Amino acid sequence: MTTYAIGDLQGCHAELVALLEAIDFNPAHDRLWLAGDLVNRGPGSLECLREVKALGAAACSVLGNHDLHLLAVARGGGKLKKNDTLLPILEAPDREALLDWLQALPLSVRHGDTLMTHAGLLPQWTLDQAEALGAEVNAALTGERAGAFLKQMYGNQPRRWRPELEGIERLRMITNALTRMRFIDAEGRLDFEAKEGLDSAPKGFAPWFQFARQDDPYLIFGHWAALQGRLPKAKVRAEALDTGCVWGGSLTALDLETGKRISVPSQQTREKS
Numbered sequence: 001m002t003t004y005a006i007g008d009l010q011g012c013h014a015e016l017v018a019l020l021e022a023i024d025f026n027p028a029h030d031r032l033w034l035a036g037d038l039v040n041r042g043p044g045s046l047e048c049l050r051e052v053k054a055l056g057a058a059a060c061s062v063l064g065n066h067d068l069h070l071l072a073v074a075r076g077g078g079k080l081k082k083n084d085t086l087l088p089i090l091e092a093p094d095r096e097a098l099l100d101w102l103q104a105l106p107l108s109v110r111h112g113d114t115l116m117t118h119a120g121l122l123p124q125w126t127l128d129q130a131e132a133l134g135a136e137v138n139a140a141l142t143g144e145r146a147g148a149f150l151k152q153m154y155g156n157q158p159r160r161w162r163p164e165l166e167g168i169e170r171l172r173m174i175t176n177a178l179t180r181m182r183f184i185d186a187e188g189r190l191d192f193e194a195k196e197g198l199d200s201a202p203k204g205f206a207p208w209f210q211f212a213r214q215d216d217p218y219l220i221f222g223h224w225a226a227l228q229g230r231l232p233k234a235k236v237r238a239e240a241l242d243t244g245c246v247w248g249g250s251l252t253a254l255d256l257e258t259g260k261r262i263s264v265p266s267q268q269t270r271e272k273s
């Protein structure tokens with residue numbers, strides 16, 4: 001059995017099919033970890049959702065910010081944005097089953113000291129904390145008041161984690177840290193403006209993986225295409241798996257046992273913004 005972790009699909013279905021072929025993926029024996037953002041910007045978001053859902057127990061995925069955006073549009077009164085490619089999902093006959101499945105996905109997947117989240121791990125959080133906090137958001141998404149949570153989920157406040165946070169502020173902070181984080185300051189304050197390469201860091205901020213931790217986990221994440229799979233000056237053991245397929249880069253699978261990476265080229269012609 002081989003376990004592969006794959007970065008952001010963002011609707012790149014043809015590339016997913018090609019990658020599964022390239023790694024000779026067999027759902028009877030092998031396992032897939034998907035780092036979230038299954039949907040949006042690319043042309044095959046509906047097909048990606050159907051494909052991953054159909055893999056059943058052979059695949060586990062975490063929620064990314066674009067997946068949450070889809071849920072907010074479908075079930076929280078959110079509005080589609082200009083570059084969204086989510087309409088085929090919203091109009092699909094199997095939309096409710098796909099959305100139910102998506103909404104129940106966790107914000108982290110863990111095996112021993114290996115943790116996968118969409119955006120990474122705040123230096124202030126242990127693995128146990130990140131799992132427990134992610135489970136709070138999962139409970140909000142699967143509970144009776146999920147629609148109310150999705151309506152209030154958007155926003156950039158609060159920017160810094162405090163254990164005493166409560167209610168929607170707490171849930172929004174956890175959601176943002178696990179699905180939107182890139183640059184942070186020494187106190188763990190999140191920046192939401194910069195999303196290009198490392199030279200776009202705001203003054204006083206650095207990538208979350210350049211801050212030292214007390215423990216030594218192995219972190220798998222996606223979200224940050226401009227890293228191109230690299231982690232300069234990292235002070236943590238981590239794997240950046242969003243290799244920008246939707247931006248014309250590649251889709252990458254990491255063999256979690258050997259550390260070997262296998263990539264297929266993007267079939268998208270999208271311009272970088």
Ligand SMILES: Nc1ncnc2c1ncn2[C@@H]1O[C@H](COP(=O)(O)OP(=O)(O)OP(=O)(O)OP(=O)(O)OC[C@H]2O[C@@H](n3cnc4c(N)ncnc43)[C@H](O)[C@@H]2O)[C@@H](O)[C@H]1O
Pocket residue numbers: 065066068069081153154155156172175176195196197223224225226227228244247249271272273
């Ligand atoms: N709680 C919450 N509060 C608020 N909003 C929430 C929310 N939860 C969900 N959302 C939602 O999140 C959604 C996404 O927010 P956005 O801000 O639109 O998306 P993002 O994930 O931050 O950026 P993007 O998808 O462009 O990232 P990527 O790294 O691929 O690309 C980034 C840039 O990198 C560039 N890039 C890609 N490859 C590159 C390369 N090789 N080299 C250099 N640059 C590259 C691209 O040109 C691009 O400009 C929104 O729709 C929002 O509604």
